Amino acid sequence: MSMPESGRILFADDEETFLRSTCELLRREGYTCDDAPDAATAIKKLREQNYDLLISDIKMPGNAELEFIQELPKIAEGMPVILVTGYPSIYTAIKSIQLPVMAYLPKPVDFGELLNQVRKGVERCHANRAVRSTRERMQTWRQELDRLQQSINTASAEAPVAPIEAFLALTFRNLAGCLTDLNNLTKALAMPKHSEAEVCQLFNCPRFNTLNAAVVETIEVLEKTKNAFKSKELGDLRKKLEKLVKTETQIKN
Secondary structure, eight states: OOOOOOOEEEEEOSOHHHHHHHHHHHHHTTOEEEEESSHHHHHHHHHHSOOSEEEEESSSTTOTTSHHHHHHHHHSTTOOEEEEESSOOHHHHHHHHTTTOSEEEESSOOHHHHHHHHHHHHHHHHHHHHHHHHHHHHHHHHHHHHHHHHHHHTOOTTSOSOOHHHHHHHHHHHHHHHHHHHHHHHHHHTSTTSOHHHHHHHTTSHHHHHHHHHHHHHHHHHHHTTTTSOOHHHHHHHHHHHHHHHHHHHHHO
16 A cells, blocks of 8 residues: 655755665655756756755755755745755855755765655645745735725615625635635644644644634624525535534644
């Protein structure tokens, strides 16, 4: 039985034996690991595929002065980076601090330490994507609300005063999207390596408490308006939200 994919990694190194053997070890841990022998190949793959983490050698073609890592934010914004090198130096160590580098590991690399950093890096990438997705969703939501408000303000006297159906549809759609982002983030954080206590701490975050309060309020609105808007879809949504809140409360207790 194959292991579930834990994340997608790109490993760039011109030392072929080290590259292939380490990629194989990472695959055994459940990661998808693609390899590249130089910076040019790595850049091509980064533009063709979404990765959760980059592991890169320093003294390889195209990265001798860390120029590849310097250009990385333009190619893959927010990509976590682990540097490995057989030639550690004060110069590259200091320079890496100024770049999007989360770990600097000299060769021979201790696989246990590498694996620990890989897990942190993939988590960071998943969290970053979830936050970015929610932020973009909130920006779009605000633009849609602005257009809806403008429509209300410019409506004729004969038109409905408040298009409540449009507002509810807009709110529920975006709330469902936010809950999807939240679900994806909690799945990433709740991998087997985390203890149950660590996962529970996630639900004690003030932001999650705020979201929980919003979900509860939405359930109350759905309950109060169920006779006005007789919709099976809204009824199903209310049941799903109630189940979500009930599950979250059980985890806290």
